[in-house]
Amino acid sequence: MTMRTTRQRLLEEGLALLLRHGYNDLGIQALLDATGIPKGSFYHHFRSKEDFALQVVDHYMAEVHAGLDACLGDRSRAPLERVRDFFELSREKYRREGYMGCLLGGLGQELSGVSEAFRYKIEWCFSEIAGRIAVSLEEARQCGDLPAETDVHHLAGLLLDCWEGAALRSRLRRDPAPLEAMLDFYFRAAVS
Template sequence: MSIESSTRERLIATGLPMILERGYNGLGLQSLLSAAGVPKGSFYHHFRDKEDFALQVVDAYMREVHAGLDACLGDPSVNPLDRVRRFFASTQQIYRHQGYMGCLLGGLGQELSGVSDAFRLKIEECFTEIATRLAVCLNEARECGDLPATSDPQQLATLLVDCWEGAALRSRLQRDHAPLEAMLEFYFRSAGKS
């Protein structure tokens, strides 16, 4: 990895938890630069502005999400619903490790979607990508009879992402895992065959 690449990656790696904790508007560039040990000129060498930086942080976050989806959804020896649940259990462990700060996408979406089309569109695209990946597994569950034959896997996946984001917000407010666990239990019990 080149020095330029490592500087860019260090800024993103340092900025992700800072944005998660403080939000976009609460992230000061000077505090980011100090925490990353990077001079100001290096920031503008890698990013046009703070918005460009935060959008690249979202891209890095999504690479982590996709890696988690790959690890959890990609094992055909595991029941499809168990694979989906495994992804959310794994995500819950990440949230716990981070102090229940919630989802970066949800936080930025709540903070910026009303004032920035760039963030609104980017975050909606990310949620759609996640739901589309989950829908493939939910379709497998429908095909093997674990979901009703009349169910719509894409609709179920979108609802799952929406419910998770609400539970992640409650989890952040309470600094507790209970809303996440309750949501998953309710969802999987409700989505199953009647």
């Protein structure tokens, strides 16, 4: 069993708290109480609440990239199946967390109008995800699973936009149905 560092414990608990409460309602004291970590240790690892939340986004993105690696790297599956697998993996993660949705979408909605740092960071994260998906969509286009004239970058961005909307609806309902319906619709339309 590996020991989690103080920083890892704070980031993991911070991720859960940010999903549940958002940035504005995240109290540093609540985080410290949940982890049993003293305040001085928090400020040893993070300059401020904003620095902490931006590092939580980095931690979240490491998880997202691990999911992308696992799904998109599975060469035993067709490219479109690999892309769908990633979103189904995400849907399962949302289920385990109580359909709290995507951290990026939640923070983006809450903070993009008031914080340039978060707006740029979250847009960059979405661009990274869409770029990774576009590579697999290009593979699908090359092997004839998508029409030759398909703009894979546009299609990847559209998929991510639709997913984020469905994730919001799923969070509101605490139900996976919007995610499932969106994936079914998108992948039927993409291959037509």
